[in-house]
Amino acid sequence: MKDIENRLKQEAKRLLESGEAEVVLAYGRGYDEKHPMPYAAKAVSDVDNIVFDEYCTFNMTRYLTEYPLGTKIAIAVKSCDSRTLIVLMQEEKVKREDIVILGIPYRDMIDSKTGKAIDNSTACNLPNPVLYDILLGDEVTERDDGSPYDVLKELEEMELDVRWEFWSKEFSKCIRCYACRKACPMCYCDPCFIDQSQPRWADKSPSLESNLMFHLTRFYHLAGRCIDCGECSRACPVDIPLHLFHKKVSKECEEMFDQVSGMSLDDKQVMVDFKMEDSDEILL
C-alpha cells in the first residue's frame, strides 16, 4: 500500500511538472490516521500531502464535474471509480483525452465510520480498475467472491409486504441531508429535481412519503448509470442501505438489457437506448 502511495506521488509530481495535468485528484491527510480526505493537488509542492491507505474510500470522480470541460485532470481511481469515469465519458461530462487515469489495483478498503472492510455486498469490489492509463502497482489477482448481487437474496425473497415494511422503516429515517446525492458522482444535476419548486415533486419536510418520492426517483435516475461504488450509503449519516436498492436496479438492468454499466466506452447506456427486439415481457 505504501508502494501505491509512492507511485501515486511520483506520477502526480511528474504530471504536474510536465503540465500534463493541471490538477491531480487523489487523497490527503485528514484530522487523524483513520480519516483521510479527498485531495486536489494543484502544484508540485502539494504532492507531499498525498496519501493512500485503506481508508481512502472516496470516489474521486465525484469532483470531476466541478471543473470546466477541457481542464487537464489526473485522477486516482479504484475499480468502481474507474467505472464511473466510463459513465461520465459516455455522458460527455468529461472527455477521455483530458483525463490521465491513475489506476489503483487495490480492494477491500475499510469504511472509517464502521471499521468494516468494503466487500461486494456494499460495493462492486472488482479487483482492478477497468480503465486506466497507468496502473500504480501489480494487478490484483481474481478471487471468487460470488456476485455483487448475492447480498440481495434476502430482500428479494421477502414477501412484498415485509419488504415494504423494511423500506418504509429505512426511508422514515432519512433526514434529507442529501449527502447520498452529493456523494454520488452521477448526481451532478443543477438543480436536482427534488430542489425544484416548479413543479414541487415532494414536500421539503422529511416525511416517509416525501422521502420515498426523493429516493424512488433518484433510484430511477441512476438506472443503468450507477456503478456500485457504495458512496451513497457510506455518506448517509443514518445508515440507510441505499446501495441495496441501487444494486437491485442495476441487476434488473443487466438482466433485461444485457449490459453492465460502466464497463466499456463503446457501450451506449441502456436507458438512453433501445432495441427493436426488446420484449414486452419486461413490462410484466
Place this chain on the structure above:
Amino acid sequence: MEFEPKILGIACNWCTYTGADLAGTTRVQYPHNVRVARVMCSSRVNPAFIFRAFQLGSDGVLIGGCEPGDCHYSTGNYYARRRLAITKKILEFAGLEPERFRVEWISASDGIKFAEVVKEFTEEIRALGPQTKFKVKKDIET
C-alpha cells in the same frame, strides 16, 4: 362503502388517447374508474409522475402508447418500454404490488381493446383493494 378503485391513465395523444375517444364515441361500455391524462407520447411519461400518482392516492396507474413500430415519433415507445419496465421493478422492490402498474399498447382504431384493458385492470385493482402504502397519510379527497 364499497371500494371503487381510482386509476390514473396516461395515454399518448396519437394512439391510446384516440382509442379511448373512439371507445367513447362508439359507446363501448367501460368502467369510469380510469381518469385519463393525455401526453404527446408514451415517452413523455416521467416515472416520477407514476410515483407521485401513487402518493396522491391512485390505486393503480395505466400507461398507454402506440404499438411498437407505430409511435408517431417513430421510437418514443421503445424508450418508454425500457423506462417503464425499470419503473415497475422499482415499485416492486419497494414493496408495492407490481400489478398496480400496467403498460399497454393500444392503437387509435382499437376502442374495444381500450375498454377491455380498463375493465380488466379495474377488476384487478378492485381485488387488490385500496393502495395505502405510498399514499400520503392524510385524509385527502381525491
Place this chain on the structure above:
Amino acid sequence: MLKKIGLEKLNEFVSALIEKGTLFAPVKGDAGVDFQEIKNAGDVTLDFYNTLQSPKCVFFPQTDDMVRYRLKKETTDIEEISLDFEPRIAFGIRPCDVKSFEIMDKLFTRGGIVDPYWESRRKNTTIMGYAFDAVDPADFYGAFGIHAADTTGSDVFMVKGEKNLLLKAITEKGEKLLSSVDTLEDALEEDRKYFEERLKKGAELETRTLSLEGVAGKLRDMFGSPYWEKVAAPCLNCGVCTFVCPTCHCFDIQDETLFGEGTRRKIWDSCMFTDFTLEASGHNPRTQKSQRLRQRVNHKFSYYVTNFEVTSCVGCGRCTRSCPVNIDILTVVEEAVESV
C-alpha cells in the same frame, strides 16, 4: 440534593419521569443513539458516547408546524397551532450540548425578537445533564471551557457509576423534579465521594483544543483569502454537518399543501445547500462551495461572536464525525488562523 438509583431500576425511574412531562431521552437506533420522545421506558439507553444528532430537536424539531389551513373559494380557514407545551424533560444531555442551549437562547430570545416556538418549549423544560466518561478524538469542547462533567446549565446532573446512576439537583427546578420522584433513594456518603471524584476527573479529561483569542477578527479579515477554496475542495455541500450540529439554527418556511389543505411549517435548512441563498429572481449570491463552507465556519466563529459575544460551537465533534469526507471544523479554523 444527591439522589441515586440502581441501574437495574432505570426503567422504573424513566417511567416515573414520563409521568412528569414529555420525556426526551437517548434511544438506540440502527445508525446510533438519538434523542426521541419516550413512550416506553425500556427504550431509553444510557450506554452511548454521544448521540448522532444533537438534542436541539427538543426545542427546535426538524419540522415545526406553525399553522394549518384549508383553502376555500374565497376565504381560507386557519387553525393556529397551540404553543402551550406540556412540561418537558430532556434526559441524558452531555455537558457540551447543554451549553448549546444557552448559545441558541441568545439568538432565539435575546436578539430583540423572541421565537415563541423555541421559547415556549425551552422555559418549561428540565434539563438532566449527563457526564461523559471518555473523550472521542473528534471532540474539542475543552476549547470553550466546557469539561466532561460540567454541570453548568443543567437542572439535574447525572453521573453513571458501576451500579448506580447518581443524580444531583443543580437548580431549584431540578430539585423539584428529583424530590417529586419517589423511586429515587438518597445517596450515601460513598456515593457523594464518587460523584465529586467524577466531577474532578471530568475536569481533568482533555479534549483537542484551540485558542479562541483573536479568531473572530482574523476570520473576518481573511474573508477574501484563497484559503477557502483550498479547504472547501473536498466538501460535498451536503447538509450533514449543519443538521447534526446543536448550534445550527437555520430554517426555511414552507407551505406544504395538498388538495387545498396544508400546513405552514418551519423546516431545517442549511447554508451548505446550493439553494439556501437562491433568490426568487434566480440570482444566487453564494454560488461557490468555498463561499458556503466559509459561511458555516465564519458564522460560528466570527459573526456570532460579533452579534452575541459567544462562539456558536460547543466542540461536540458531531460535524467532524458525520462528514462523509472527514472535514474537521477545528482543523479548518486552526489552519485559517495560521494562514493569516
